[in-house]
Amino acid sequence: MQMIRIIVVDRHELVALGIASRLADQPELEVVGHACSGVKLLERLRETQADLILIDVSLHEMDGIDTVRKLHRNYPGLKVLAHSALTEIEYVNSMLIEGASGYVLKDGPADELAHAVRTVMNGDTYISPHAQHSIANGYRFTEKRMGGEYVGLTKRERxxxxxxxxxxxxxxxxxxxxxxxxxVKTHRKNLMTKxxxxxxxxxxxxxxxxxxx
Amino acid sequence: MQMIRIIVVDRHELVALGIASRLADQPELEVVGHACSGVKLLERLRETQADLILIDVSLHEMDGIDTVRKLHRNYPGLKVLAHSALTEIEYVNSMLIEGASGYVLKDGPADELAHAVRTVMNGDTYISPHAQHSIANGYRFTEKRMGGEYVGLTKRERxxxxxxxxxxxxxxxxxxxxxxxxxVKTHRKNLMTKxxxxxxxxxxxxxxxxxxx
DNA sequence: TAAAAAATCCTCATTTGTGGGTATTGTGAA
DNA sequence: TTCACAATACCCACAAATGAGGATTTTTTA
Structure with missing residues (x-):
């Protein structure tokens, strides 16, 4: 049986520990590492082999979305599964468009995570029900960007x-x-539109x- | 040896799992339960005996500060240790004034939590270095309330x-x-002052x- | 290199927010 | 039953943000 090696990227080590303990009864899944930011993950990937990255949106230094973009470019074979507490469509869409194969919410049932990991490693996509609901509801204020295209922010805008x-x-x-x-006013205007x-x-x-x- | 029974209050069960796994090598500490909100904790306390509550500030339904206030009134003998990612003085002060015996940050070193628990159970106070630094720096914008008194918000203001x-x-x-x-304007004004x-x-x-x- | 994207600056009208006040109720605690 | 405080409402003056135009320059990238 092939072991699935997972690196958890979350700003709190406690969450990585929790995930490891939750996946402990899944014999083919193994948490082989933890990184508290996107930058740290890229460092770690130079020394640690992994099959799947479980990554949060909320990260210091470089957020999850930017990190996934980089991962997709530098490690095309690596599977990425987003794992966040945020249900907003903006984050779900961004993660998927940048290359994540799924989006699992942090407060889902205990067995959801393992299921999502297997689904993704199988080549399919897994999105938590709540996140799907969020996608179905579309954007909050306007009808723009309903196609789901991701509008990134520029450096200056950030x-x-x-x-x-x-x-x-x-x-x-x-x-x-x-x-x-x-x-500054112009940038704020553009930000709000985007x-x-x-x-x-x-x-x-x-x-x-x-x-x- | 007396076992210290801990209930973890955090909106993510994963964190509770992580804490349990981190305290696993501490023979006298035991995580006996988890609640994802203040309301749930009060329910659980009616059936589960505990010596110490490890509680976050960020909670749904009733936030950590309000929960600690209630705990202090209803369970005077129960020790409370705040455990949060937030370093702002406002939260540290509020927790301590409401009755917490300590404030531990979530990204501290692995052994800090166990040490804090023991300190608190010993009748002393433990505050993470960063949080202490936050207190020392005082409020951000004005010199008001330097004494540290906690100004609560009213229902309407919330x-x-x-x-x-x-x-x-x-x-x-x-x-x-x-x-x-x-x-509405008046309330906003008062909120900003507070x-x-x-x-x-x-x-x-x-x-x-x-x-x- | 030419086209596209990003960053910059401008005006004008309108709405919102901010920072001072003051005053009237109702409620709950000492 | 006072006394304090929350909640409500209103006033004025000024600062800031928004919306809708347009325009120029630099930087990136195809």
Missing amino acids: EIIRMVALDRTNREIADALFITEET LNVRGVAGLVKYAVDRCWV | EIIRMVALDRTNREIADALFITEET LNVRGVAGLVKYAVDRCWV
Whole structure:
């Protein structure tokens, strides 16, 4: 029987421990490592062999979505399964489009994870019921991007949204980045359009969810 | 040797599993139960005996701070140890004032948790170094409340902050609660004063951290 | 290299948010 | 039964954000 080697990427080691203990009764599944961020994962992958990466969206340094993008480019054969507490369609879509083969929610039943891992290793896709529901409901505020195409943020936009979430005013952001207030306003506008939110609250929640603050 | 019975309160069962597995090599510590919310904990306590509650700040239904307040009233002999990823002084202070005997951060070293549990069961207080640093630095924006007194939010204020975090406008909140827009503004103002933040971003982060959205 | 994407700056009208106040109820605790 | 506080409501002045236009320059990438 072929062992399935899993690396868990989660900002809390406790979660990795919990996963390992939950998968302990699955003889063919083995957690061979843990990384607390995307950057750490890429380092670890240079020394540790793995068949599947179980990765959260919310990570420091480089979030899960960016990490999956890189994984897909550098390790095409490696299977990726997203594992998060976030049900928002934005995250589910992004993960799948970047190359994940599934999306499992953290508060699902105890046997769901093992099932998802097997499904994915079998070449199929597994998405938790709640996450599917989220996809079915579509975007919250507009009908845009219903096709599901992923709109990534630019570097500059990430800088801006991060500072917005840190409660900085446009003036402060402008000064910090050596640009005019008008430019900051434009970026905020674009951010809100891309993320389909109406105001600051949506921007802050987005940044918090992805551990950018 | 007296066994120390621990109930873990965390919105993710995986974390409880992880804690149990981390404490597995501590012969006198035993995780006897898990609850995913404050409400569930109070239910469980009616049937399960415990010596110590290990509880997170971020919980659904009733957050950790409110839960500790209730615990302290209903089970005076029960020890409570806060266990969270949040380092903000606001949360540390609140937990301690409500009756917790310590505050351990989730990303601390592997042996810190067991040490903290023993310290607390010994009648002392344990606070993670980072959290102590947070206390030492005081509040972010103003010099108010430096004494550390905890300012709780009222029911109405919680309703308001929740809706603010859900990206609702003042107009919408007013309509939903059958009050005028001016009243909503007043509540927001009071909230920002109480929480020592300057704008929406702070309010949203507060609500997100405590699982109110 | 030419086209596309990103970043920059601008105006103007409108809405929302912020920071000071003040005042009237109702409720619950000392 | 006071007394404090929560919740409600209103006022004003000013700052900030939003929405809808347009435009230019740099950087990337196909």
